[in-house]
Amino acid sequence: MSRRERLLAPTYRHFYEQPLMIERAEGVWMYDRDGRRYLDAYNNVPILGHCHPEVVRAICEQSRVLNTHTRYITEEPVRLAEELLATLPQQLDSAVFTCTGSESNDLAVQVSRAVTGGTGFIITDCAYHGATDVLAGLSPEEGNPLGAGVYAVHPPLRSADAERFTADVARCIERMRDDGVRIAALLVDTIFSSDGVAAEPRGFLQDAVRQVRAAGGLFIADEVQPGFGRLGETMWGFARHDVLPDLVTMGKPMGNGYPVAALVGRRGLLESFARTRQYFNTYGGNNVACAAARAVLRVIRDEGLMLNAQRTGHYLMARLRTLAGRCAAIQDVRGAGLFVGVEFGGNAERAWGATEQVRRIVNVLRGRGVLVGATGRGGAVLKIRPPLTFGREHADLLVEELERAIGAG
Ligand code: PMP
Numbered sequence: 001m002s003r004r005e006r007l008l009a010p011t012y013r014h015f016y017e018q019p020l021m022i023e024r025a026e027g028v029w030m031y032d033r034d035g036r037r038y039l040d041a042y043n044n045v046p047i048l049g050h051c052h053p054e055v056v057r058a059i060c061e062q063s064r065v066l067n068t069h070t071r072y073i074t075e076e077p078v079r080l081a082e083e084l085l086a087t088l089p090q091q092l093d094s095a096v097f098t099c100t101g102s103e104s105n106d107l108a109v110q111v112s113r114a115v116t117g118g119t120g121f122i123i124t125d126c127a128y129h130g131a132t133d134v135l136a137g138l139s140p141e142e143g144n145p146l147g148a149g150v151y152a153v154h155p156p157l158r159s160a161d162a163e164r165f166t167a168d169v170a171r172c173i174e175r176m177r178d179d180g181v182r183i184a185a186l187l188v189d190t191i192f193s194s195d196g197v198a199a200e201p202r203g204f205l206q207d208a209v210r211q212v213r214a215a216g217g218l219f220i221a222d223e224v225q226p227g228f229g230r231l232g233e234t235m236w237g238f239a240r241h242d243v244l245p246d247l248v249t250m251g252k253p254m255g256n257g258y259p260v261a262a263l264v265g266r267r268g269l270l271e272s273f274a275r276t277r278q279y280f281n282t283y284g285g286n287n288v289a290c291a292a293a294r295a296v297l298r299v300i301r302d303e304g305l306m307l308n309a310q311r312t313g314h315y316l317m318a319r320l321r322t323l324a325g326r327c328a329a330i331q332d333v334r335g336a337g338l339f340v341g342v343e344f345g346g347n348a349e350r351a352w353g354a355t356e357q358v359r360r361i362v363n364v365l366r367g368r369g370v371l372v373g374a375t376g377r378g379g380a381v382l383k384i385r386p387p388l389t390f391g392r393e394h395a396d397l398l399v400e401e402l403e404r405a406i407g408a409g
Pocket of ligand 1: 099100101129
């Protein structure tokens with residue numbers, strides 16, 4: 001820790017009051033240097049489980065043969081595009097490869113500005129879309145001020161809020177008009193992870209998207225968190241809402257830990273962008289990254305991980321709801337597949353607000369060998385997002401330890 005603090009810039013943070021030093025990981029388990037294991041119910045990057053052998057093999061094999069960029073014609077990016085686009089609606093027929101979700105969102109912002117001629121964006125009020133300068137203005141979760149032309153709406157965390165959400169989007173569009181701002185796009189994470197997870201009712205995005213399109217804007221689905229089958233029934237979060245995005249951004253789990261990300265969109269839009277703009281990303285779409293991403297798609301299919309996410313997710317949410325029935329601190333359990341949020345209300349007896357309560361629970365769980373995180377405004381929602389290989393035995397362990405941690409505060 002002292003070496004890290006001395007050598008790495010003070011921009012870095014760790015998760016826990018007692019920072020965790022991890023040495024290796026396999027499947028749903030992470031191991032510290034004393035060999036103690038931790039159940040990983042937090043990390044959505046290793047979607048197939050940590051160090052999945054198929055991905056490791058694909059990376060090693062491709063590294064031996066060729067690793068170069070997209071200025072040459074090589075097989076891997078084209079094969080990845082074929083396989084990735086096959087998981088998306090046919091209208092979304094062109095891919096651009098990048099290295100991070102931030103780069104994908106930054107490019108989506110550039111494309112939507114260029115093709116609409118607008119500069120206005122609607123986002124949610126605790127959104128996170130990435131680390132670039134432009135995205136900082138679209139990421140109020142980090143405490144950043146909204147950028148010029150950026151308008152925020154509160155997502156419908158509870159089902160009953162769906163109509164209010166649609167009305168808020170309509171009001172935003174009116175405000176933009178009054179302010180003389182032309183709309184470029186609605187940009188949302190389709191599971192609203194940093195807002196605290198909003199999953200129901202399915203379809204609540206449809207009216208918002210319709211209004212944005214009518215005003216001349218695009219719909220950008222940020223699938224960095226919900227994508228790649230985590231939600232169980234659908235490969236992509238927007239599909240749960242039965243809406244068709246103009247642009248889709250993805251990253252995080254795409255390479256199971258290897259940096260690979262993408263922007264996918266309608267060819268017409270990208271053609272229009274490419275008339276005046278090029279996009280080159282040195283490592284985006286490199287052969288090894290593509291091999292890793294192809295292995296991820298293959299394993300999701302071959303190991304039936306979406307079905308497992310659906311079944312284990314169902315089981316986990318049912319157990320969490322039963323726990324909520326006997327635990328007044330839990331206000332709500334929501335999510336889809338293996339993306340679950342548990343909202344807390346605070347502990348009046350101990351005079352803890354929800355933020356403090358969740359912070360303590362996360363740290364107690366860490367001490368007991370279970371890793372989860374906090375999300376939502378003020379961190380009042382426990383975020384559960386394990387690898388999709390999570391089984392019932394892991395869900396049982398998580399819920400039992402959570403019950404103990406709630407008791408312990
Ligand atoms: N969009 C969402 C919804 C995210 O959660 C993140 C990362 N937390 C990003 C974009 C940015 O991705 P990256 O960190 O790979 O740049």
